[in-house]
Amino acid sequence: MTTPIRRMSKRMPGWAKLVSAVVLVLVVFFAGIRFSVLPGLKDLFGTETHDRSGPALLQSIQDISRYDAASGNFQVVVDLEKDAKYLPDAIRGTRTLYVGAGTVDAFVDLGKVGENDVQVNDDRTSATLVLPHAQLGKPALDADRSYAVSKQRGFLDRLGDLFSDNPNSEQAVQKLAVKHIRDAAKDSALTGRAEKNTTDMLEGLLRSLGFKEVKVTYKA
Template sequence: MARSARFSPAPRRLPSARWLVPPLFLVLLLAGFLLAGQLRLLPDLSNPFTTETKDRTGPAVLKSLRDMSRYEGASGTFQVVVDLEKDAKFLPDAVRGSRTLFIGTGSVGAYVDLGGLGKEAVTVTEDREGATVRLPHARLEKPALDVERSYAVMKERGLLDRLGDLFSDNPGDEREVHKLAVGRIGEAAKESGLTARAERNTEDMLENLLRSLGFERVTVSFGEPGGRG
């Protein structure tokens, strides 16, 4: 009786290793280059994933010119803590509301305006040894907020406010707290005696100037006729 031949299935061929090595080699090579770039081993090879900053800001444009005819006799630096809170009437703070704690630092100058003085503002005696100068009272300049030294300590915002920031052109806008800080600094400057100090310093400056010109008796007054203010 003839025996039937037994056939065994042909063994499955595994993918050739030459198809696996190149992708793995490329991955390792790329990782090596990136690592070398981070470790400064290849100084001439720049990291292809770094960002490049390009400044396309145009030049500043001159809008106006103004002659300065004032003497700044004093200047003060002030700091204020602005605590601004906004609440919704029928919603909890976690849903709608905000609170900002802001430290504002700014300066205010005090000056005497010399641009509007007429001939009657200065009187010289017949012997030319005495001089009287009448000036307007000192004024305060507008407060200038120092943005480099001003900062927000705390910002708390409700869920609806945070969602609104996603559709806002200026999320986290701090113009309101800046305005409040400038206002408080201006109020503090009015109570600080800066104008009185500026007048004393202006008086000392003019006395020294006129004495150097040969005047022995010098009188400086503020707010009298002949001076504006």
């Protein structure tokens, strides 16, 4: 008489499940790297981008009384490195090399010109204007001309990117680029060029209206 053989179901230990999950994550990670370097596979497993944004809403309208008299184009190379204490850079740490390009406008706020700042003689042939000094606007980073040259990340940072997609990953270098562009604009002759252009504009405008003598100065 034969005895039926019963198959014993063995449950996988908890530590074995954890090891299997880690191995699976590493396989997917390195497979993604392999797909990116092999020709043809990148297109096969590529992604498509769809813009499903809603329409832009107008929130407010403001009158502008300033005269934009000059604009400066700036470019800066940002080298931002973040290290972790007691860990080598290959394990934890990031370094980003970023080229930031942007513009800064210089303007004269004509809305601050009061009645006492404009003097005209009786026969309207001579005019004297006292204007506020030129100011610098906020730097505007040009997304089309700004780009990351290289990104170096440690193993743990790369592993974390598999589970999260951070849209602000370049926000730190972008803010630093804006700061450097702002500082460069302050050290440049941009405001002086703006005041000269404003003076030339007003002199030409008033002379076309019949004024023979036009004097433009700036407040102390």
